[in-house]
Amino acid sequence: MKRILSIMGFVFAMGSITSLLIIGMDALTFERILANEQALFQSKVLDAFDVPYTTATINEVFIQNVEAIELDVNGETVTVYRDPKTGRISMEISGGGVWGPIIGVLTLEPDFVTIANVAILQQEETPGLGGRITEPAYLAKYIGVVFNPDVVVTKNIPSADNEVDAITGATGTSTRFQIILNDTHAKLFPLLQALEN
Template structure:
């Protein structure tokens, strides 16, 4: 029977149905948990990136604001509509005043797409904080762009220097990870991940150009 023409086809079909069925059921059962975790960690990240600015405006402690999640997210964070852009945006509102913005940004890395979140000052010119949310870079090399020493370089950096130019962003250059910056436009790259480090900067510049123009349009 095993050597007949039809048996292998039927056998393979049964195996595929069986295993794909098991995987489909397992995924459907786990999906609500997976989606809930994704939403929760995304919202936490958004709040974390603007917690410092909220803390300044409310005279609270940033750690306390994070500890009060999710109520602090519901109290201070409101969505912002960006037209023709497949990106989420948020604003931190204390009283009637906007104290910071947070934008989802997207770009291409060495091996695939990458996604980040940046919070900015209300004039949209300076990065308050920056986080990589999703990336497909080489573990131990390019994936080190998620490490705090790399991301903290972008904190409180002026990024929009020429609001009326085609490229509104300030020029930055990478130096070796082991060197110390000598000028204000130097950033340390991840050792062994030149393309990934450059991709992060390219993503930030491209997204800043898009977001700055879009937000200026919304404000006016």
């Protein structure tokens, strides 16, 4: 009995000390990690708007060159970002991938249906297959594709203006990414049009 108690005491003490360490480190780094994530998002939007920036000036350049617009989607506030010069609109896209969430940035031309740029911020797809979704060469295939009324990720050679080549060997990632793009677009398109008028 005494042995069991001493083991339990040890485990409890060890758990408390390590938890305290981690909580302390979290408190120290929490703000910086959030700031880094924000900077990554802002840099992808600036890339899509072709605005030059340096790592140190991302936030300033973003505030100066990007107009934030809040949209009300059934009571939920969604922020989209507009480039006053070209009229391009950037929005965050997110949804479930194969192994974890896929989060990215979708940028549309001023007609709100043509894709100007797609970037990935976070993904946990299979390395070498679905993970290729982050490759600039693959994402470049989305540029100029039109939501007509949906984007279709196809295994065949793209023939229509709304078709994109899927990633070979990553049907799961490709179809889920198609759903994420179409859901976000379907949700925001009427509001963006209303904004225009």
